[in-house]
Amino acid sequence: MAVLPHPEEYGGAGLNLTAAAAVLEEIQRSGANGAACHAQMYTMGTVLRHCGEVQKKTYLPRIAKGELRLQAFGVTEPSAGTDTSSIRTSAVRKTGATSSTDRKSGPRAPSTPT
Numbered sequence: 001m002a003v004l005p006h007p008e009e010y011g012g013a014g015l016n017l018t019a020a021a022a023v024l025e026e027i028q029r030s031g032a033n034g035a036a037c038h039a040q041m042y043t044m045g046t047v048l049r050h051c052g053e054v055q056k057k058t059y060l061p062r063i064a065k066g067e068l069r070l071q072a073f074g075v076t077e078p079s080a081g082t083d084t085s086s087i088r089t090s091a092v093r094k095t096g097a098t099s100s101t102d103r104k105s106g107p108r109a110p111s112t113p114t
Contacts, residue, residue: 006044010056011064039071 005020006012020041027034044063047056047070062068 005041006048006060006064010048010060012044012060036071040069043071 004013004015004023005017006014008014024034024038027037040063044060047060051059059068059070063070
């Protein structure tokens with residue numbers, strides 16, 4: 001299921017996000033829980049956007065085949081709980097560095113990208 005919206009070159013089905021959402025909706029409608037599939041899709045999307053080609057070729061086909069499961073999700077905002085839409089963290093890039101603000105600790109010192 002997690003491979004639905006991901007490129008065929010990495011073992012995905014190459015479907016668009018609308019099709020993947022329809023599949024998840026049917027999973028939920030049947031009484032099953034699609035949360036794990038949704039989380040896996042979300043994580044695979046992060047790998048697609050932020051990892052290099054070697055990492056994509058190493059991990060995504062294995063995830064698509066069900067040989068590897070890659071999920072991570074952490075919420076540390078004090079008022080968010082599991083409602084991630086209420087997180088109020090922001091980051092602004094200024095002259096090659098990133099400065100972030102969150103409700104937990106206020107403004108943070110700028111950091112340079114790694």
